[in-house]
Amino acid sequence: MFNVFICDDSKLDIENIKNCLSVFSKKKHVDFNISEFSNPEMLMYEVEDGKIADIFILDVEMPDMDGFELADKIRKYTETSVIIFLTSHDEMASMGYKSKALRYVIKLNLERDIEEALESAVAEISSADDKTITLHRYNDYWRIPYKDIICVSRISRQLVITTRLLGEITDNRGIKEFFDLLEDNRFLFIDRSCFVNIDYISQINGFSLKLKDGQVLPISRRSLKNVKQTLLEQWGT
Structure with a gap:
């Protein structure tokens, strides 16, 4: 479509x-x-x-x-x-x-x-270089390139997709369902209710990470080891 x-x-x-x-x-x-x-x-x-x-x-x-x-x-x-x-x-x-x-x-x-x-x-x-996902809500449709997705969070009963150009878009799917739909290793869970696009991470400090836009997000104790390991592999350290 x-x-x-x-x-x-x-x-x-x-x-x-x-x-x-x-x-x-x-x-x-x-x-x-x-x-x-x-x-x-x-x-x-x-x-x-x-x-x-x-x-x-x-x-x-x-x-x-x-x-x-x-x-x-x-x-x-x-x-x-x-x-x-x-x-x-x-x-x-x-x-x-x-x-x-x-x-x-x-x-x-x-x-x-x-x-x-x-x-x-x-x-x-x-044939665009980057993958895209089509989001729809009622009669509204958005085709979002993966590279424009900064992070995805579950807030109350809604999924909030934060994008580079369009700001926040809400969706009714579960966060795991949405993560599996993307099926791309640039996305990383930092908490059971939030995953981020690794390309937007600028720093990790203790139990938090900083995004390139200055936003600071908490990392759960359970996710910390995997987050650090994944980032070290991606950053070549």
Whole structure:
């Protein structure tokens, strides 16, 4: 499932894009979860609230905020999402790459060009160096790279996933279930209710460790030996 945000001030263009996505989905057996916006500010409200799409399809020419400005704002919250620009003018095509756009699609050639753009987008996301996990809560979906997960804690009855770019995201699964789902040796239990991404640990001192963001977390007596041994192996000491 790929999350797609479409932003265009033309409802007709949005419908045309959605139809193209539907055709691509059936042809390539790829599922899309689509959110549509006619106002860039509304899209940014969702992004700032932690809802990040895998693919952003942005109209370049919109009142108040153009697609390039919107893309620059989006990039502050996600470095890995694919951006596809749409325009009615080919002479603007070269400008798209300044915002790390994957593709630039001319609306007159929408059906032909968007298929190529989507193929490239799906391939880029699928072949990314880092693994990702898709989290969902109600109708909200997030695709989170493992490298962006700082730590995961069980607080009361909720799982709290602390991420580098999106802050805290909650989940209803058990902590052991979530740990097993990740299945990656960069994650280390420091307590039965908390595991951390080793890449974010800067220091261990007694029964606590310090993360690179300055956060200090306690290590349980039961976990201390394994934590020290694992870190010494990772740090080559």
